Amino acid sequence: MRPLKNIYEYITPTELENIKEFSKGKSSPFWIIDLKKVGENYDELQKNLPVAKIYYAVKANPSDEVLRVLAQRGSYFDVASVYEVDQLLALGISPERMSYGNTIKKDKEIKYAYEKGIRLFATDSVSDVESLAKEAPNSKIIFRLLLGGSSSADWPLSKKFGAHQGMVYELVIKAKELGLIPHGLCFHVGSQQRDVGQWDTALGQCSHIFNDLKKVGIELKMIDIGGGLPAKYVNPAQDLEEYTEVIKKYLKEEFSDIPEIIIEPGRSIVGDCGIMVAEVVNVAKKSTHSATSWVFLDVGKFRGLIETIDESIKYPIFLERYLEKKADEYVECILAGPSCDSMDIMYENDKCKLPADISKGDRVYILTTGAYTYSYTSVCFNGFPPPSIYYIN
Numbered sequence: 001m002r003p004l005k006n007i008y009e010y011i012t013p014t015e016l017e018n019i020k021e022f023s024k025g026k027s028s029p030f031w032i033i034d035l036k037k038v039g040e041n042y043d044e045l046q047k048n049l050p051v052a053k054i055y056y057a058v059k060a061n062p063s064d065e066v067l068r069v070l071a072q073r074g075s076y077f078d079v080a081s082v083y084e085v086d087q088l089l090a091l092g093i094s095p096e097r098m099s100y101g102n103t104i105k106k107d108k109e110i111k112y113a114y115e116k117g118i119r120l121f122a123t124d125s126v127s128d129v130e131s132l133a134k135e136a137p138n139s140k141i142i143f144r145l146l147l148g149g150s151s152s153a154d155w156p157l158s159k160k161f162g163a164h165q166g167m168v169y170e171l172v173i174k175a176k177e178l179g180l181i182p183h184g185l186c187f188h189v190g191s192q193q194r195d196v197g198q199w200d201t202a203l204g205q206c207s208h209i210f211n212d213l214k215k216v217g218i219e220l221k222m223i224d225i226g227g228g229l230p231a232k233y234v235n236p237a238q239d240l241e242e243y244t245e246v247i248k249k250y251l252k253e254e255f256s257d258i259p260e261i262i263i264e265p266g267r268s269i270v271g272d273c274g275i276m277v278a279e280v281v282n283v284a285k286k287s288t289h290s291a292t293s294w295v296f297l298d299v300g301k302f303r304g305l306i307e308t309i310d311e312s313i314k315y316p317i318f319l320e321r322y323l324e325k326k327a328d329e330y331v332e333c334i335l336a337g338p339s340c341d342s343m344d345i346m347y348e349n350d351k352c353k354l355p356a357d358i359s360k361g362d363r364v365y366i367l368t369t370g371a372y373t374y375s376y377t378s379v380c381f382n383g384f385p386p387p388s389i390y391y392i393n
């Protein structure tokens, strides 16, 4: 069972007061997104890793409000689709500030992005390189490296993306032959990566490929070190500064001449900027003497908490009645959502410890829900609309 946490490990007393005040009288469920914190997280990363240009991964939280805060600070953006391209353009963000990071795209989507002015694309396959040569001539290309599956990421992004080292080498040669500009390498060590050593392995591979290509006269100029920096969930990860210090050290060790560096954070920028306020719909036992209670919330896998698949992401959860004080007694609870789908269970193996008197109508604060939540919400599965979102400054 998960350890009992103190809410002040996640937010300050003042922030908590504001959240409580703001939540009063509002109908659940909803999110509160703290835009000031979004800006602060961006600034902190830039301060700790001045060598890197920040390309915010739009998919983590694609709301206009979040994008505006980052755009004002001079952020660049990693986009996954032409729809995100359109959204950013509509916000007045120029195409020079976008990188098309998704390696999976239709020819007509490449063409569209190119026509809109995007000149930086990621790739990981022969046929995508051919499509890029045809639809986005003279563009700068970054090649995605496939990393060995790592079990230290809570939300792995291995297997599906990237090519093995030898294949990346061939793709670079091919891209050059076809008139594209081989610009750099990219990788993603897995989201919510708890082992900072993963960046060393990846940068080591990049360094090899850089050297091999130099021998045939191709000089790559850039490394995109992806996302993977953590947000604060139940299982601890090191502080941002530990990550950035170690990444800087690895860069120095692997490269005598450090190339241009870009980073694509998503979770670490917006994760801890969101709090979800939900409500207990029912508390029930499956038999009279069962030690475990089922707690049904008005949010679930289809209403913002899809990253609880396989119980991967463990959100800190607190009852509003017990934010500042401890309960006399706690019980083991299975946490589930409101829909008529039996996979709509958030935590069954890793049970939540909740106050023993938890009951219908109790308000629950689910912390660190600013990333990969609302954009994953179903349109209206079982008729439930997506929760509302409020932005505070």
Ligand SMILES: *Cc1c(COP(=O)(O)O)cnc(C)c1O
Pocket (backbone or CB within 6 Å): 057, 059, 060, 078, 101, 102, 188, 190, 191, 192, 226, 227, 228, 229, 264, 265, 266, 267, 268
């Ligand atoms: C999702 C994604 C990111 C963001 O990853 P986080 O772990 O949320 O920081 C960055 N780059 C690419 C290519 C991605 O697909």
